[in-house]
Amino acid sequence: MSPRGVAIPDIRQRLFTAAEQVLAREGPAALTSRAITGEAGCAKGMLHAHFAGLDEFVAELVLDRFARTARQAGELPAVVGRRTVAENLVAVALALLTSAGPTVAGLAVTRPAASLLIRRALEAGAPGFATIQGSIADYLEAEERLGRLAAGTDAPAVALALVGTVHHLLMTAPADAPDAREQAERLVAVLLGGPSPHA
Incomplete structure (x- = not known):
């Protein structure tokens, strides 16, 4: 527990x-202010x-995780021409599936006030699925220009x-859902028109 009056970095x-x-x-x-601050080892009023x-x-938790994934997707131009297109897309899909896992994403849906705050922030320009989608499209177009993706x-x-x-998987995946990597690899294989690695 942090001593009273002592600043906690990156709280x-x-x-x-x-x-x-x-x-x-x-x-x-089980998600209450007290449970969160107890888990974090800080004073009970710290969250408020x-x-x-x-x-x-x-x-803010959901938006932070979206922003983190958007930053990763924004780095795709740096990997154009490196590894395979499938590997690069799987990395982004995995980041999406794990950055705000199903439990976190689902939590926002069960809290209407939180959902409204998220929607307003996204409408105001906070990075989210649309930002990530744009980065992926830009990356794919660059790979097509290099000839590493089918023309057209x-x-x-x-x-x-x-x-x-x-997004669908995040909102509907049950607790016993298949491994995230396997799901991402199968999805990317279908989208790129290749055989599924887990067929």
Whole structure:
């Protein structure tokens, strides 16, 4: 437990990580301010010192994880021509599937006030699925220009299908869902028109 009055570096990320640990271990019903701060090892009022309440906290957690994945997708131009197109797309799909796992994404849906805050932030320009989709489409177009992707590939449609399917998996995947990597590899193989690696 941090001593009273001592600043805690990166407290937001510490609270976000603690919330994910509570969710993974005990599920959404156990997510309370007290559970989060207890898991983070900080004072009980720390969450409310940084967020207006639990709904704002949940919204900021989801938005933070979206932004992290958007940054990773934004780095795709640096890997154009390197590894395989499939490997690069699988890496982004995995980042999406794991950055705001099904439990975190599902939590936002069960909290209408948090969902509204997320929607407003995305409409105001916060990075989310649309940003990630745009980065993937740009990457695919660059790979097509290099000849590493079939000429005439509808890059925006492939990007939409990839992001949309991952969004569906995030919102509906049961706790015993197949391994995220296997799902990502199968999806990318279908989208690129190749054989599934797990057929």
